[in-house]
């Protein structure tokens with residue numbers, strides 16, 4: 001590993017540690033049972049098989065959304081649309097799962113493909129606006145999330161809603177479409193294999209294909225990419241469409257693996273969590289599973305803590321915020337980086 | 350014993366990319382002298398002066414002003430100590446007037462508004478006092494470089510500069526403007542100012558300076574009274590060996606035209622006509638040099654020919670094909686290579702590896718792909734070979750390009766652009782800011798390409814380079830071609846200077862000679 005990569009890794013670890021220590025300090029101030037709370041937070045997720053199962057269940061959608069974000073961020077497209085694509089992808093999968101009758105293995109695959117296509121189509125909008133008129137994808141994708149949410153709810157309500165179920169939920173998905181849950185006492189489902197496959201595919205796409213090369217060069221220095229003859233407008237388009245597809249596949253997988261019916265009444269938030277994971281993993285697909293496990297572990301830990309003690313689970317948001325701020329702040333630890341550089345430089349050479 | 354006004358002691362500076370720009374440098378200046386600081390590009394002169402002006406902070410070392418130790422944490426502090434600096438790249442606001450620029454940050458105000466008249470009065474008084482003539486009401490964007498430089502000097506003087514640092518002030522000037530600047534500097538010196546003058550032109554140093562400090566590879570190689578050393582001695586200390594300044598080349602045998610530029614005009618976003626009806630050709634096996642003060646349309650011309658900027662009016666042909674509406678990729682596939690003027694913006698992707706930078710123009714080609722995937726083995730072989738052939742100093746091509754020194758970064762650009770067998774090469778400032786070794790290397794390679802039949806358009810602010818390397822020369826002034834010399838060896842620097850300044854201009858017929866009959870090399 002290069003020294004600078006190592007440094008970035010240490011910097012991330014230190015940011016995470018500082019954030020967690022700060023959270024602990026706050027817990028000591030606000031809680032009557034701080035030791036108990038911290039104990040639950042740190043060790044809750046590994047206290048039982050079921051709880052650790054919860055961690056892995058959460059990891060699956062996080063991997064998809066953070067992969068989506070990392071592809072777009074590597075192209076320096078600050079698209080926040082993974083949330084909307086994830087949601088609308090789940091709606092599409094629900095529609096296929098409910099309206100079609102297909103043989104087992106094929107059925108989920110078709111539903112997931114539909115989720116990917118719809119998710120990609122959603123992100124085509126900010127991508128096109130950026131490529132054609134230089135409209136900020138950050139703004140347009142954020143707004144698109146609400147459009148996707150309302151469009152999805154409309155579609156569920158008018159075409160897929162089960163009038164006999166007490167709540168606003170869809171009909172049940174045909175069992176042929178469900179992804180099997182294969183670990184007893186948990187809801188870990190076959191989507192985890194799709195997630196691992198996605199990690200590998202994205203890695204190869206970014207580092208071993210000409211399209212990935214063009215994407216990365218555009219992200220690093222778009223003027224250089226232009227000058228080299230790379231069609232950067234094309235990169236702006238396909239990086240976001242691919243991002244939307246991955247998020248859509250993630251939404252579809254989540255729906256088919258975890259639920260019998262479509263029942264979300266609000267955006268589930270995995271798209272935004274994906275941003276946190278991608279930042280922790282420095283947009284590196286191979287580090288994403290690690291970062292996803294870390295975030296899911298913290299979430300489940302906080303959840304257990306809030307259930308058993310007087311500390312609310314929102315404590316995680318404090319940790320996340322401090323962590324992201326420290327990582328994003330270029331100057332954080334830059335003094336030490338410079339020291340390292342000076343030590344290495346051959347001053348007497 | 351003359352009076353030592355300033356002393357920098359044992360200065361060491363390491364940049365974030367690991368380059369040691371200054372190594373234990375001692376530097377001292379007497380009051381009221383013109384002190385030349387010389388050294389090759391990359392020797393660390395600018396860095397040392399940036400430290401003195403508070404723009405960079407050294408890892409080690411101390412600065413003494415009139416015997417007192419001072420800490421210069423920012424340019425504001427430097428200005429308070431009456432130190433002023435005129436940068437290599439000017440830092441003026443082009444859309445404002447001369448007077449507005451000069452008072453910027455210390456504007457005279459009346460009832461909360463800037464008092465423009467007062468600013469103009471201040472400027473004119475100052476201009477008169479120091480005998481630096483500028484038009485206070487003119488807009489910076491409309492001024493030639495020589496004038497802008499005076500504005501920069503006045504700006505520093507208004508802020509009370511007694512020690513004035515000039516970083517390569519003559520690099521952008523014509524010979525005539527240089528003479529004028531020198532008389533102004535002598536005037537300043539007679540008024541009691543101390544001047545630190547950075548240059549690597551030995552003739553100028555002999556002419557203007559009282560003492561000279563020579564730097565090489567971030568170290569001080571010695572301080573001399575200028576009259577006690579010869580140009581040869583300075584040069585040897587600078588480079589560490591005897592330099593052959595003459596480029597070895599045979600007379601060329603130009604073939605058919607590869608590039609035709611026909612009646613090219615361009616109006617920029619501000620409505621200024623940057624290019625006016627330009628026509629010329631570059632032929633196979635010919636180096637056509639473009640001489641001219643920077644900012645006379647050269648940049649726009651290069652950007653339009655290479656496809657970085659859209660063409661508005663006129664026609665461009667490469668090997669007979671009209672390229673006006675082609676993408677950069679299509680233009681490159683016609684056999685065009687391009688060394689860009691700004692290597693960190695266009696030439697490389699800094700954080701990407703050397704290898705990735707070397708393949709950015711050809712990674713998509715069939716020969717480097719197997720099916721969906723890049724053929725990494727073949728690409729790695731290529732990059733290893735190029736890094737070696739072009740003597741890029743690196744442990745491995747996997748290193749990030751930004752970790753290299755300027756000369757080595759330029760070698761990466763050159764390796765990529767020269768190794769694709771170009772029919773046409775646009776070389777824009779190919780050796781700017783790099784050391785003599787790399788410069789010699791690039792010059793040699795340019796001649797090799799020419800001898801291999803490449804048509805080369807060379808744009809350079811370095812008049813020496815244009816005259817040494819080119820077979821024929823165009824002069825640009827105010828967005829026009831004002832002169833064409835079919836034989837570069839038969840013209841003097843002074844004469845070129847007159848055309849560059851717009852004092853002289855050839856007849857339409859002579860200029861038209863640059864456009865060769867439409868016969869194309871294939």
Ligand SMILES: Nc1ncnc2c1ncn2[C@@H]1O[C@H](COP(=O)(O)OP(=O)(O)O)[C@@H](O)[C@H]1O
Nearest residue numbers: 364366368370390391392393394395396754755
């Ligand atoms: N901001 C910077 N970051 C990293 N390296 C730099 C920077 N500025 C200059 N350098 C490097 O430091 C060395 C000295 O540069 P400089 O002081 O500009 O030399 P000079 O003015 O004598 O040409 C060069 O190798 C150059 O590439």
Ligand SMILES: [Mg+2]
Nearest residue numbers: 394395396437
């Ligand atoms: Mg310099």
